[in-house]
Amino acid sequence: MTNTISCIEKADVILVTGSNTTENHPVLSSYIKRAVTQRGTKLIVIDPRRIKLADFAEYWLRQNLGSDVAWINGMMNVIISEDLYDKEFVANRTEGFEDLKKTVEKYTPEYTQKITGIPVDQLSEAARLYAKAKVSSICYCMGITQHIGGTDNVKSLANLAMLCGHMGKDGSGVNPLRGQNNVQGACDLGGLPNVYTGYQPVADLAVAKRMEEAWGVSGLSTKPGLTVTKMIPKAYEGELKSLYIMGENPMVSDPDLNHAEKSFANLDFLVVQDIFLTETAKLADVVLPSKCFAEKEGTFSNTERRVQRVRKAVEPPGDAKDDWKIMCDISTRMGYAMSYENSSQIMDEIASVTPSYAGINYERIDYEGIHWPCPNTEHPGTPVLHREQFTRGNGLFHAIEYIEPAEQVDNDYPMYLTTGRVLYHYHTGTMTMKSAGLNERSPACFIEISQEDAEKYALNDGAQATVASRRGDIQARVKISDKAVAGTIFIPFHFVEAAANKLTNAALDPISGIAEVKVCAVKLSSAA
Amino acid sequence: MRENQTIVLNGNEISFEPGETVLEVARRSSIDIPTLCHLKGASPTGNCRVCIVEVEGEQNLLPSCDTPASGGMVVHTESAKVVEARKLIIQLMLSSGNHNCAIRGAEGNDWTKFQMGVQAQDQSGELCPAWGDCRLQDLAYRYQVSAEKHLETEVPYPMETVNPFIVRDFSRCIKCGRCVQACNEVQVNNAINFGYQGADVKIVTPGDKPLKDSECVFCGECVQVCPVGALVEKDARYQVRPWETAKVRTTCSYCGVGCQIYLHVKDNKVVAVSGVEDVAPNYGSLCVKGRFGYDFIGSSERLTTPLIKEGGEFREATWDEALDMVAKRFADIKSRHGADSIGVLTSARVTNEENYIANKFTRAVLKTNNIDHCARL
Structure with missing residues (x-):
């Protein structure tokens, strides 16, 4: 997040897209709901499902799956043509505006409606609301990123925020909501x-040299490695x-599971380190x-870049060990001795090789965590990013054209499927x-289907049904819900016995390597 | 001329910010005015009246939580008049239900009868589940109040135990409304409110349905703020007494919000979870997973020993055996097929320190950059 969680409450307008916040980030959603009910903040929800947060929204815009670049360009078209953009911010803090302007020219509300299904008036009004507010915040989640154009979607949201000068201020920013406790830290x-x-590039020779010195090794590879979504096909x-x-449990969380299983079976040697014998662990050699x-000491970095302590409360079961100790033991056996007295000592080493964590140590974060970047031990941390300038100096507008999702509905597979989580479960369960x-x-x-589709397919609430895509099929019970919109099915991906990822598409975003698990074409039928 | 921005609190002149209540000024100055219904972050309701103070020149005692400080005000927080009124308020609450702790007191033989009645109603042979962690009990002790003259109480509503997480015991509810504030103003789930009139007042969902059939999402905020034994975690009820547990502060391991939590530990087992109040990012709030989804920690299905697969079946192995095998196979594959034939998936579930070590191991030992994790999924 460019801002903090507490910052959300300070916004006059909050735009939430691709995030079912009340179920996936319940505590954070309270900040949004409080802003709306107690501060008069206006909420815009843009989501293919009529999620709970829509009850609190001034506008709920329902976009067609995977049409995000189009509605964002459409909003920018309205904002530019009605002269509502922040000229000072655009002039002083950004570059590439003319290219952006040219690209979004054709995304008139009428043209945008054809792609997104969002009515002309709704789009224009929401755009005006977002642009005119003094403090506007954008929150997004995997509904934005898990597309073949996921990177484009994220850049487009950044375009929208920069165009309106809604960046680098208390309450104004672009906020990806991290779905796993330490996904931020794993990236950091x-x-x-x-x-x-x-985020020091492996391809940078100077960086590699520094790391070689710090670690006392030579020959670090400067060739970027494979993403998980590319490792699986390489295994295949x-x-x-x-x-x-x-x-991790990719045997439930990965797209196109039937393919993933064959890939794992093809490996010479699979090691899985986990707390349970997961579906993936069952395939392992060790x-x-x-x-x-x-059971462990350490830190997690949350979605607002705050590094917070994890403390041991109970003894581990049996012979279970710290993940870091296991890796150190393997490393030592492979000829590179690694040993640390405790996790605090590891954090000190992290600080010594990582400029953004340089000022972080356990003593400082004992009571309250610190937001990185924190370049030295006197630095208070950085709750809001990009206040004076962006990382690269000026913010660069990316002129982006809409592309269609990798898979479209057709006669054989006439409905769209999107996936996600429910409140009561977490990831692979x-x-x-x-x-x-x-x-x-x-x-x-x-x-989850709409009343309309229930009637069309003659399915009652609770009826057993089959959903099939080009990659697989699963059976589960029908839940008729007013969250669903006709033509689109939602299935949670937690459940291994009816794994939604048997259906999903493994087509990748070429830049991020994220699979398009939020859109694929399916057919629905009664299983009776 | 600048207006006088000070009040006199128990003889001390203290400055205040416009808009501050008498309670806030007192708390800032370490003057302890007791409260029950007051909930930080929610609007004051003045329901319980425990926080009443005497303001010179005012005929009535005023609730400090809902009385703005104004220039020249002279306030007494523990005057004889205040203490007398406060004792009566506490006594009425203590006698309004099944508050079967010793502080309640009893005359003659009625205590036994009262206990038997309470225990029949809540189907337990124990004293109140909030014993030792009850604000009403604390206040009764502080002001030396007992309810001995009011032993007969009628409880009009049965306990609600039909959901998996929360027991609602209306016999111990003092109608302070903290749960209502927490649900509507802090979590904004709007699942409960005051219902019925007069002596029949009850905290209800719309239509007075059980929580499980309402809008309730079981965040448990109401349990955390309940000052008495009316709302209690079902699994911890009567199983865990506060003096038997140790609290360890840590960070929740579910989503990326990073809520600060206390793990309550008894006999090497996590038996309850609560939110850490007064600290970012959650200020005490949690969700259903964070508060109630801790069973996995002590699950009997946890892996306890390394496993090696032989002939398609796992067998238990020692650490030395397993680690030797892993090191040998990695070295072997690396030398035969090159470093880039190995991949490492580190995890968004493990700590920063562990991710760092995974990064170091992959790059410095395996000599490949094939490392990634589940951020994309």
Whole structure:
């Protein structure tokens, strides 16, 4: 997030898109709901489902799946043609405006409606509301990123915010909501194929040299590695021989699972390190038991870049070990001795090789976490990014054209499918499904459809139905809901016995390597 | 001329900011005015009247939570008049239901009868589940109040136990309305409110349905703010007493909000979770997963020993055996097929320190940049 969670409450207008916030980030959603009900903040929700947050919204715009670039360009068309953009911000803080202007010219509200399905008036009014407010915030989540044009979507939202000068201020910014506890930290600490810690590029020779010195090694590779979504096909093709998987369950979370399973089976050697014998661990050659968060010391970095402490509360079961200790032991056995007294010592090493974490240590974050960038131990941290300038200096507008989703509906597969989570479960359910109470509230997979589609396919609420895509099929019970819009099905992806990812499309965003799990074409039929 | 921006609190002159209530000024000055219904972050309701103070020149005692400070005000927070009124308020609450703790007191033999009645109603042979963690009990102790003259109480509504997380015991509800404020103003879930009139007042969902059939999303904010034993976690009820547990502060392991939580630990087991108040990012709030989804920690299905697959079946192995095998196979594959034939998936679930070590291991030892994690999924 460019801003903090508390900042959200300060906005006059909040635009939420591709985020079912009340179910996926419930505590953060309270900030939005409080802003609306107690401060008079206006909320714009742009989502293919009529999610709970729509009840609080001034406008709920329903876009066709995967048409995000079009509605964002459409909004910018209105804002530019009605002269509502922030000329001072555009002049002083950005570049590339003329190209952007030229590209969005054709995205008139009428043209945009044809692509997105959003009525002309609604789009124009929402655009005006967002642009005119003094403080406007954008929150988005995987509904924006999990598309073949996910990177385009994110850049487009940044365009919209910069165009209106809604950046770098308390309450104004662009805020991706991170879905997993430490997804921010995994990215920050080098868990990506192209960068070391703090986003230092692996391809940069000077960076590689620095890391070689810090680690006392030579020959670090300067060739960016493979993303997870590319490792799987490489395993299928036989090029990737071995995988070491830690705390992940791709056998439920990956797109096109039937293909993924064949890929894993093709590996020479699979190591899985986890707290449970997950679907993925069952395929492993060696399984290593690790501690869970309640048994370890360390830190997580939350969605607002705040580095916070994790503390040990209970002893681990059996011989389960810290993930870092397991890796150190393997490393030492492979000839590179790695040992640390504790996680605090590791954080000190992180600070020494990572400019954005340089000022962070356990003593400083004992009571309250610090937002990176925090370049030295006197620095208070950075709650709001891009106040004076952007990382690259001026903000660059990207002129972006709309592209269609990789898969369209047709006669064989006439409905769209989108996927997500429900309130009571988390990701692949490895943790939440151990709680009887959560299972009682959300016992099984379901197929969420509109009343209209229920009638069209003669399906009653609770009826067993089959959903099939070109890649697989699953069965689950029908749930008729006013969240659903005719023509689009929603299925939560938590449930292994009816895994939505057997249906999803593994087509990738060429830049981010994210799969388009939010859109594919399916057919629906009664299973009776 | 600048208006006088000070008040006199128990003889001390204290400056205030316009808009501050007497309670806020007092708290800032470490003067302890007791409260029950007051909930930080929500609008004051003045329901419980425990926070009443004497303001010179005012005929009535005023609730400090809802009385703005004004220049020249002279306030007494523990005057004889205040203490007398406060005692009566506490006594009425204490005698308004099944507050079966010793502080309640009893005359002669009625205590036994009262206990039997309470225990029959809440189907337990125990004292109140909030014992030791009850604001009403604390206040009764502080002001040495007992309810001995009011032993007969009628409880018009049965307990609600039909959802998996929260027990609603109306016999212990003092109608302070903190849960209503928490639900409507803090979490904005709008699931509960005051219902019925007069002596029949009850905290209800629309249509007085059980929580499980209402808009309730079981965030448990109401349980966290309930000052008495009316709203209690179902699993912890009567199983866990506060003096038996240790609290460890940590960060929630579900979504990316990073809520600050206390894990309540008894006999090496996490038995409850609560939100850490007064600290970002959640200021005490949690969701259903964070508050009630902790069973996985102590699950019997946890992995406890390394496993090695032989002939399609897993067998238990020692750490030395497993680690030797992993190191040997990685080295072997690396030398035969090159470093880029190995990939590492680190995790958005493990700590920063562990991600750093995964990054170091992959790049410095395996010598590949094939490292990624589940950010994309």
